[in-house]
Amino acid sequence: MKHLFHSIFFCVFAVLVSCSSNDEPEYPIFMQPSSITTTDIKGGNQSIEYDDYGKVIGWTLKPNYPNDASIYTAQYSYQNNNTIHIVSEESWLNQKRCYDETIQLVNGRASKSEGTFIYTEDGNAVLKKTYRLEFEYDPSNHLTVVKHAEVVGIGENIKDGVWDKAWAWENYLIWEDDNLKEFQDYQGKASVYQTTKYEYSIYAVSYPIVMPMVINNAHHLPLFMQGVFGSHSVNLVKSTSVLDNKGNITMSCQYSYEFDQARIIEYTETLSCYPTPITYNVTWIER
Numbered sequence: 642m643k644h645l646f647h648s649i650f651f652c653v654f655a656v657l658v659s660c661s662s663n664d665e666p667e668y669p670i671f672m673q674p675s676s677i678t679t680t681d682i683k684g685g686n687q688s689i690e691y692d693d694y695g696k697v698i699g700w701t702l703k704p705n706y707p708n709d710a711s712i713y714t715a716q717y718s719y720q721n722n723n724t725i726h727i728v729s730e731e732s733w734l735n736q737k738r739c740y741d742e743t744i745q746l747v748n749g750r751a752s753k754s755e756g757t758f759i760y761t762e763d764g765n766a767v768l769k770k771t772y773r774l775e776f777e778y779d780p781s782n783h784l785t786v787v788k789h790a791e792v793v794g795i796g797e798n799i800k801d802g803v804w805d806k807a808w809a810w811e812n813y814l815i816w817e818d819d820n821l822k823e824f825q826d827y828q829g830k831a832s833v834y835q836t837t838k839y840e841y842s843i844y845a846v847s848y849p850i851v852m853p854m855v856i857n858n859a860h861h862l863p864l865f866m867q868g869v870f871g872s873h874s875v876n877l878v879k880s881t882s883v884l885d886n887k888g889n890i891t892m893s894c895q896y897s898y899e900f901d902q903a904r905i906i907e908y909t910e911t912l913s914c915y916p917t918p919i920t921y922n923v924t925w926i927e928r
Contacts, residue, residue, distance in 0.1 A: 671695070672904065674850065675926040681705060681919045683912075689863055695928040697863040715860035723747070725869070727756075729860035737761045740858055744869070751776050751869050757795045769795045773807075774857055776870060781819065784871045787812045787856060789829070814854065820874040824854045835891075836884045841876035850905045850923055851878045851896055 673695065678686045682705050690699035702713040715729035723746045731738040742756025753775045760768040772791035779785050790809040792799060808829055815823040820841050828834040839853045855862060856870055864870065883892040892913055899907040904925055911918045 671928065672848070672925045673928045674848075674923050676924045677850065677921050678924075679705065679919055679921045681917070683915050683917075684919045684921065691926075691928045697867060700860065700863045702859070713859050715863070717864070725864065727860050729858065731859065735763045740860060742858075742860070744864070746869070749868075750778070750782075750871060751864070758791075759795070769793070769798070771795055771799060772857075773804075778871050779816065781816070782872045783814070783816045783819075783821070784856075785814050785816070787814075789857065819872070820876050821853050832886065834886055838882045838884065839874075839878055840880045841874065842879045844877050845875050846877050846903075846905070848904060849873065849877060850898075850908055850921075851910075853878050853881065 673691060674689065675691075676686070676688045685702050685704045687700070687702045689697060689701075692698050696717070696719060698717050700713075700715045700717075704711055711731070711733035713729070713731050715727060718726045720726055725744040725746065727740065727742045727744070729740045729742075737760070739759045739761070740756055742754055744751050744754040746752060753773065755771070755773045758768075758770045758772060759766055770791050770793055772789065774790075775786075775788040776784060777786035777788070788809070788811050790804070790807040792803045792807045794800070794803070810827045810829050810831075812827055813825040814821055815825070820839070822839055824837040824839075825833045826835045826837070837854065852862060852866065853874060856865060861870070865873065877898060878896055880896065881894045882890050885891050890913075894913065895911045897909045898905050904923075906923050906925075907920060908923070909918045909920045
């Protein structure tokens with residue numbers, strides 16, 4: 642599953658939608674990806690649903706492992722012009738992770754969020770947490786800092802003053818020439834736990850499919866693709882490398898693409914941990 646998680650986070654698709662100067666993001670009618678599928682045993686099949694305005698309302702990822710019962714699902718609702726509500730679930734065999742998060746928008750861009758996390762085994766709650774995220778951007782609309790804070794407990798079970806002693810850390814995103822070059826993940830520690838570096842081709846693309854990072858949870862990715870977390874990289878991702886806290890490469894991945902009318906219809910990833918290239922097919926719909 643560890644390799645699968647890396648692959649998921651490198652390969653989730655995305656569409657760029659520029660942020661509006663109004664309170665609500667613009668959702669024009671245009672071509673957006675509805676699915677990314679593969680028959681490879683090490684790959685995963687994704688689908689995405691939109692409403693009539695092109696807003697994402699559902700996302701699913703189902704790994705291809707023949708004996709793997711894991712599945713990732715998320716539903717999105719838009720309570721008002723400044724709020725997105727997400728309910729998501731990650732399940733695997735007897736384990737389940739449930740999230741309930743509300744994102745606050747400022748000028749169509751995520752400013753902060755608060756959510757709950759419940760981890761269960763065999764239907765019994767093992768851990769309950771409440772978390773908060775804050776997002777910072779540079780003048781070019783690139784996400785640069787994600788501030789994390791979390792405490793044990795949900796709702797009335799959270800004691801007074803506990804947020805003053807919350808488990809807190811920050812993750813950093815380093816940009817160069819409008820491309821994300823490095824993602825520094827602290828994972829709650831005082832120093833960088835893991836770094837992901839990205840290389841790009843010389844080709845720019847309006848609707849990239851391979852996204853180079855994850856905000857916090859998998860359910861953030863479809864929103865990142867629509868510009869809720871700022872602009873994404875302008876060039877095609879060519880390769881990624883994951884480094885541990887000592888600078889050793891623990892995993893790497895290479896990408897190649899095929900196009901039809903400027904849209905990516907197929908791409909291939911070659912993981913260092915899996916010698917056979919994995920080919921994905923992309924289906925587009927008008928939204």
